Amino acid sequence: xxxxxxxxxxxxxxxxxxxxxxxxxxxxxxxxxxxxxxxxxxxxxxxxxxxxxxxxxxxxxxxxxxxxxxxxxxxxxxxxxxxxxxxxxxxxxxxxxxxxxxxxxxxxxxxxxxxxxxxxxxxxxxxxxxxxxxxxxxxxxxxxxxxxxxxxxxxxxxxxxxxxxxxxxxxxxxxxxxxxxxxxxxxxxxxxxxxxxxxxxxxxxxxxxxxxxxxxxxxxxxxxxxxxxxxxxxxxxxxxxxxxxxxxxxxxxxx
Numbered sequence: 001x002x003x004x005x006x007x008x009x010x011x012x013x014x015x016x017x018x019x020x021x022x023x024x025x026x027x028x029x030x031x032x033x034x035x036x037x038x039x040x041x042x043x044x045x046x047x048x049x050x051x052x053x054x055x056x057x058x059x060x061x062x063x064x065x066x067x068x069x070x071x072x073x074x075x076x077x078x079x080x081x082x083x084x085x086x087x088x089x090x091x092x093x094x095x096x097x098x099x100x101x102x103x104x105x106x107x108x109x110x111x112x113x114x115x116x117x118x119x120x121x122x123x124x125x126x127x128x129x130x131x132x133x134x135x136x137x138x139x140x141x142x143x144x145x146x147x148x149x150x151x152x153x154x155x156x157x158x159x160x161x162x163x164x165x166x167x168x169x170x171x172x173x174x175x176x177x178x179x180x181x182x183x184x185x186x187x188x189x190x191x192x193x194x195x196x197x198x199x200x201x202x203x204x205x206x207x208x209x210x211x212x213x214x215x216x217x218x219x220x221x222x223x224x225x226x227x228x229x230x231x232x233x234x235x236x237x238x239x240x241x242x243x244x245x246x247x248x249x250x251x252x253x254x255x
Contacts, residue, residue, distance in 0.1 A: 002036050003029065007083075027084055038084040039129035048077060049121045056117055059109040066107045071099060078120065086127045087219045089205045091116045093212050112209075127223070169198045170211060173229075174218040181225030189227055192234035199231040 003010055008024060016022075021030040028039045051074045058066045075092055082088040094112040102108070109117075173191065193199050201207035207215055222229060 037129045052117050169195045177221045186226045190230050202231045
């Protein structure tokens with residue numbers, strides 16, 4: 001059941017068991033101890049490390065020309081491994097943007113891509129193994145929502161706590177976790193957001209290149225407090241409390 005829970009289709013003809021640890025499509029699944037974990041073997045991390053080393057070597061040569069197919073192969077692997085390496089997609093955004101923009105068979109590596117390549121193996125080893133509890137993940141269902149207003153500012157609500165700030169939608173989520181992460185440590189938290197773009201960014205740790213630095217800060221803060229976010233949509237009409245704060249209507253909020 002936990003294999004199906006991970007999103008894999010089970011082929012009974014290819015299954016053996018019972019075992020506490022198996023490798024399925026390159027991913028190690030283990031129920032040793034009191035948790036189920038999915039992770040990548042060290043051998044496969046070394047393969048990623050070797051591919052990155054080759055790309056960086058070619059990028060450092062005169063002309064900095066890297067074969068497009070080499071980068072595509074690496075990003076394909078990382079997209080798959082991102083299923084079990086929490087936040088890995090944050091370090092592939094610039095490379096994917098480079099592929100989408102560049103034409104021809106060779107790529108000229110940007111400084112941002114080079115910096116991400118330096119971090120990928122470290123991040124993979126650090127966050128390898130997405131823990132999955134065999135019982136249902138505890139979710140904090142108390143009211144947690146955020147909102148932003150281009151004319152006034154932003155607002156967020158967690159139960160009876162509130163804070164109004166003056167930036168944009170995604171920053172509201174980040175700042176709410178900075179303020180209240182200590183109250184929701186170790187939980188998967190439902191956060192209600194009235195912006196589908198932000199929901200997608202928080203769900204997938206992915207977004208426009210300009211948003212990646214802020215997404216990374218949000219990711220680091222969530223890791224620091226051991227918090228997983230589960231964003232869900234709330235209509236602007238129903239997002240009353242956070243909307244009042246975002247429009248600087250604090251007295252109406254308190255009323």
